[in-house]
Amino acid sequence: MSGEWDSLATGLWRDLERPDVWWQVGMLAFCLLLAALLDRTLRARPAAGMHHSVGKGGVRRLIFPMTALVLVLIGRALLRGHFPVTLLSVAVPLLLSLAAIRIVFYVLRISFSAARWLGAFERMFAFCAWSLVALHVLGLLPQLVGLLEEISFPVGRQQLNLWLVAQGVVTVVVALLAALWLGSLVEGRLGRVEGLDRNLREVLSRLARALLLLLAVLISLPLVGIDLTTLSVFGGALGVGLGFGLQKIAASYVSGFIILLDRSIRIGNVISVGSDRGQVTRITTRYTVLKGLGGVEAIVPNELLVSSVVGNESYTDRQxxxxxxxxxxxxxxxxxxxxxxxxxxxxxxxxxxxxxxxxxxxxxxxxxxxxxxxxxxxxxxxxxxxxxxxxxxxxxxxxxxxxxxxxxxxxxxxxxxx
Incomplete structure (x- = not known):
């Protein structure tokens, strides 16, 4: 496989020096333009016979890359025997990678419909994936990997290099996305359980997501050869930071789990704490939102609700x-x-x-x-x-x-x- 990519890269450089390379450039531009026009036309029309929104969205995201791929393959077959087709052969894996990226992120958008970070992350991921494919096609990826492996630094008793860190970052990101996806499935399953209290459902979903994220990190790092004991230094520093600078925030998070578990304060309760009085409209792991009669919403840290006296006008009886x-x-x-x-x-x-x-x-x-x-x-x-x-x-x-x-x-x- 490596020899095939090397010959493809060598043939591309050789074709770029030939004057008839413009036939490949023209054919590639024609295929991309025709695929873009077809994609725009089909997106403007409702998909006939496709009533499921999930399938419809997935097909529409694949219109451009798959149409362009088919047209490039047809164009390569037409030009082969008359002109070199190395440029069109290079475009095939790039279009395949684009289709794979689009379908993967379409699944992520379904799983995390409210996440605003997916748009920027998709563009960054697409750029990195295309760069790796291009480097692999051009035969420059082994040299880049060797350069990253030469830049090493000690962390505790283990010697790390940039390539190992990059592999760890990619593995952790993939594992975290899988954990978030599983967490959303658990949250959806808990939402369909009848008779389960809303606060208990919230705390169970948050605990499940936190445990899945922790397991994702603990499993993904050893897979790339990073010893977890090397993170003890960072863990100690994080503990010191939590003990001094983040004491109030950590206390609020712990208090939030206590409130969600003991259900002493629920959504809809009318409570008063200090000079703030209002109806509880939202409970998170860090703060609770009180909406007063004047429409002003007070964001009260959960630590204050646990450590002070709270007047609940609708705790056991609304009278x-x-x-x-x-x-x-x-x-x-x-x-x-x-x-x-x-x-x-x-x-x-x-x-x-x-x-x-x-x-x-x-x-x-x-x-x-x-x-x-x-x-x-x-x-x-x-x-x-x-x-x-x-x-x-x-x-x-x-x-x-x-x-x-x-x-x-x-x-x-x-x-x-x-």
Missing amino acids: VRVGLPVQVSYGTNLEQALAILEGIARAQPRVLADPAPQAVVLAFADSGISLELGFWIRDPEAGTGGLRSAINLSIWRAFKEVGIAFPFPQREVRLLQG
Whole structure:
């Protein structure tokens, strides 16, 4: 096989010195242009009889390279016997590699539909793969490999070189992609399990992905001859970094797994931590998102949720009691005022009938008698501002109709003689 590539590279250099090489260049340009036009035409039309989007997308990505490959093979057969065809022979493995790259990354795009890094990674991978194929065709790859093997450096007790590191990087990348693909399969399978809690599903999928990534690194590095014990130096440095600079971040990640496992905070809970209060809309391994009534989202580190007191208004029961203070003058009929307060609360649709609203006398204050109207609601995520305003407005109207006065601060001034 090596001799075949060497003869192909030698023949290419020899053909480039001949004037009739333009027949090959013209034929190659014609094949590529015709394949591009056919690809553009078929992409603009819906694929007849192809109802499955996965198969349709895979065929469309292969239209250009496979059409160009067929046309180049036909052109090479037509020119053979009349002109040299080495340039067309070189184009065949390049087009095959392009088809392989497109189909591989199409499978990756299906597996990681939300990943934004695949576009840039595909271009970089295509450039590297084409470069390797071109170097292999031209017979320069062995020289490049020998040059990389000469550049060596010690890591611990092992002597590494650039070629070994490059092989390790490629192997690790392939293993990581395979691990991510398996992780997405596990996540999809967990998503179809009925009766499994959402938080538990999230933590299981993340643990499975983390374990698969760890196994990918542990398996791929020894395959290329890199001893894992040489990474102990980097592991020690990473441990020191986690102990000092990344302490808060590591604590947040550990706290995130604790929250996801014990399910003390769930999606949809209304919680308050410090000065932040809102509904939990997202829980990750590093932070939790609280959306307040004003639309402002607070990103709270998970470490804070584990190490401090968290008020959860919907942990075991979504019923929440709301207390509304009211003050009346000392000349008020208290039984009548209490009955009016309870009737106003019962008239509100958000107020629960069981437990029933209850108005009580709290204290005899300086300017009046302090009352409190207590009632229960089942939807704390909707807030209590609008409900308080509606009840206060109804109290003001009802008290005004029966003549109950609201007290205000009063001062008595006496003038002493002599």
